[in-house]
Amino acid sequence: MTQRFTARAVVVGDRAGTVVPDAVLDVEDGVITWVGPAAEAPPSDAEVVALPGVLVPGMVNTHSHAPMVLFRGQGEGLPLDRWLREVMWPREAKLTPEDVEVAMTAASAEMLRHGVTTSVEMYFQPERIASAVRRTGARSIVANPLIGLPGFGTFDEQLATAVGLAASSDAQVEYGIGPHSAYTVPLPVLRDAGVAAREHGLLLTVHVAETATEGDDLLAEHGVSVPQLLSSHDVLGGRVLANHCVHMDDADLELWREHDVAVAHCPGSNTKLASGTARLRDMLDLGIRVGMGTDGPASNDNLDLFEDLRLAAQLARLRERDALALTAPEAFWLATGAAAAAVDRPDLGQLEAGRRADLVHVDTDDIAFTPVGDITDLVTHLVWSVGSRHVRDTWVAGRRVVRDGVSTTVDEAELRAQVQQRGMRLAREAG
Structure with missing residues (x-):
């Protein structure tokens, strides 16, 4: 054609x-x-x-938990740790595979209306997420999460699922590995995930330094930062996409440069949850690959990269007190060509032959x-x-x-009704 x-x-x-x-x-x-x-x-x-x-x-959304449209607006005003433990995780423990597929279908259609054609998803039921994306006609990199929550299997089972899906990847749906973070996943499991990702050429996406205090226990035990722990435990070196990276010192950023770790920059979520402001200008000046992400629609609370790229420019200029800290072309590039590069997809993100x-x-x-x-x-x-x-x-x-x-592919009104019904059921069941 x-x-x-x-x-x-x-x-x-x-x-x-x-x-x-x-x-x-x-x-x-x-x-x-x-x-x-x-x-x-x-x-x-x-x-x-x-x-x-x-x-x-x-546009390429480098960090999303899109099925969390089921929880949009819930837990308002809580800091990240309480928001996760008191509101999100209890509801997620009640999820059915059908819940995830319906929610992802609705979220995928929403992103397409916003001009987002590809998203990196870290969420449960990866095959249901893939089915939803194929239904709407979008693209996705679906990272099977590794996280110790009831009802989602052991870490070994979760990693085996991620690796087993790799053979099913194609241009529309690519599978990856998504260990949640160093504070929720044991370091040996993170090491295994890094080795598996390199062996199979998979994208490994992980939350890093989102808040100022999330790594305190690890720092007290090991005496080094989370980026240094990931390096010393052989997690880095492959296709690694680190999400947020708000609280990074110079040594941490140098490790990212040395290992060519990409960053998913999520200013909307970081500001809403009061997590902080990432050192975006410093990352770009070091040559670190950075792409825009929305994070989940329960922590942003939308999937609109136009809003995030504008906020990224505003925050970078405010942080540096410099109106040239991030230009308009750079801001738009962070949601398009740079985002594609951050997820190692040179076939996406720019309008050029090939x-x-x-x-x-x-x-x-x-x-x-x-x-x-x-x-x-x-x-x-x-x-x-x-x-x-x-x-x-x-x-x-x-x-x-x-x-x-x-x-043109799905009935969004019907999907909204389904998300409303299922979201209220999950809130009731979680108490």
Whole structure:
């Protein structure tokens, strides 16, 4: 199947903030084959999709627990440790596989409407999550969690499940390993997870230094920080994605640089839970790969990367007291090209030949896109002026999964009703 998209402009999603005006983008069998100005486009008899706005890359959400839409808004005002132990974990212990699949389907449709085409999910029932993603037409890296909660098997069983699923990975659904954290998973299990991830080429994603005090017991016992513990226990060295990384000193960041550990930066969750502000500028200056993440919809409380990338820029500038600490092109790149690089998916995140045709049409017929004195103003407006409400259409591998702001693959009204019913049941059962 061949398609030709025309648009007011294409925003490539690279660090420089490249914008192609009066653009043409060609797709064949779900892969981009050409991008450039209309005046230079090669001859084509492909079906033409004429779009009045701008085309941007499908965003990559590097850290999500999307089925937690079932718990959105619950535990409001609690710090992270109490929020987890008193509200989230008791409810999660009552989850059924059907709960997870329904919730993930609803959340996946929500993300697609927001222009997020790929998410890294760390949650229970990985095969149900994969089924939901395939139903909506999105992409996901599904990391089977390792965590010591009742009803989810032993650590060995959880790791075996993660490794066993690896053979089922494809371009749409890739499986990985998700040990929750060093304070909830024994260090020998983390070591085994790191070895298994390297052996099978899997993404290993783990929470690190989210709060100032979560590593205190480990520090008292071992005398070193969690990043240093992960290094000394052979967890690092493969495809490691560390989530949050708010409380990192210079030595910790140097370890991340040395081992090429990527970071999922989640400013929305970090501010809502009062976890702190990550050293984003320092990470980027060290060459650490960073991508934007929303975290779960119970701790953000949404799945809208437009909001997080804007907040990332604001917090970086405030932390550094420098209006140039994070530019608009860099902020948008953190949700697109940089996020794809953070999860080792060079086939995603940018609109260039050879990458997959995950496309988002953003409506520019709005006062938020006015004025445009220079074509690069479009990137500035995308970061500072507009939001997911301006997303009109979304394609994954050239397949339209959102049309005029409405899912083409699932009934969102029915899913909302299901999430309401199941969420209330879980709250009752957890007491």
